[in-house]
Amino acid sequence: AQSVAQPEDQVNVAEGNPLTVKCTYSVSGNPYLFWYVQYPNRGLQFLLKYITGDNLVKGSYGFEAEFNKSQTSFHLKKPSALVSDSALYFCAVSLHGSGNTGKLIFGQGTTLQVKP
Amino acid sequence: DGGITQSPKYLFRKEGQNVTLSCEQNLNHDAMYWYRQDPGQGLRLIYYSQIVNDFQKGDIAEGYSVSREKKESFPLTVTSAQKNPTAFYLCASSAPGQGSNEQFFGPGTRLTVL
Numbered sequence: 192a193q194s195v196a197q198p199e200d201q202v203n204v205a206e207g208n209p210l211t212v213k214c215t216y217s218v219s220g221n222p223y224l225f226w227y228v229q230y231p232n233r234g235l236q237f238l239l240k241y242i243t244g245d246n247l248v249k250g251s252y253g254f255e256a257e258f259n260k261s262q263t264s265f266h267l268k269k270p271s272a273l274v275s276d277s278a279l280y281f282c283a284v285s286l287h288g289s290g291n292t293g294k295l296i297f298g299q300g301t302t303l304q305v306k307p
Numbered sequence: 308d309g310g311i312t313q314s315p316k317y318l319f320r321k322e323g324q325n326v327t328l329s330c331e332q333n334l335n336h337d338a339m340y341w342y343r344q345d346p347g348q349g350l351r352l353i354y355y356s357q358i359v360n361d362f363q364k365g366d367i368a369e370g371y372s373v374s375r376e377k378k379e380s381f382p383l384t385v386t387s388a389q390k391n392p393t394a395f396y397l398c399a400s401s402a403p404g405q406g407s408n409e410q411f412f413g414p415g416t417r418l419t420v421l
Contacts, residue, residue, distance in 0.1 A: 233414055234311075237410070294355060295340075298349055
């Protein structure tokens with residue numbers, strides 16, 4: 192069965208420090224990978240995605256993520272965290288192929304807390 | 308929250324009542340989705356629709372129903388058969404692309420059973 196794991200419920204970093212939010216996946220076949228962010232009582236906002244090509248993907252608000260096929264990981268990173276980055280982050284995966292419905296499988300989410 | 312609107316923002320339901328959550332999009336997307344969000348559980352797929360007049364059950368469809376009579380609209384009805392409906396409900400849409408296109412989410416409806 193396909194699944195996505197975000198091993199940390201919460202990540203705490205100091206403002207200005209680099210941040211990493213971890214994601215690993217288990218799928219049969221080649222995945223499409225996504226990161227979304229959610230602020231309190233709001234919908235999800237798309238940050239970035241990996242479809243194919245360069246393993247390092249750059250997205251919105253200075254975030255980037257690295258696709259590692261051998262480790263089946265897609266960790267979200269940012270060189271310098273801001274207090275305003277504090278939010279709930281979701282990793283998600285969908286599958287290639289004709290007839291693909293676009294269904295996303297989400298991880299359980301990681302709360303990022305950036306302290307001044 | 309892009310071109311997707313959900314209403315109402317907050318909804319209170321008495322036990323035994325059916326309620327309908329609205330989702331409208333002006334993005335001209337073919338595919339639409341309904342998710343349920345509970346604390347610590349991420350998002351779980353309730354129903355999805357890839358085209359007008361067609362929809363499929365997701366992972367937790369029991370106690371819910373949908374319709375897709377128009378491309379722009381994908382309402383969700385939470386029926387009295389849903390035993391624990393208190394949750395945050397999110398609607399999303401995406402362009403066709405065999406899974407490579409990101410989903411755009413509405414602002415959500417928070418449903419509380421009294």
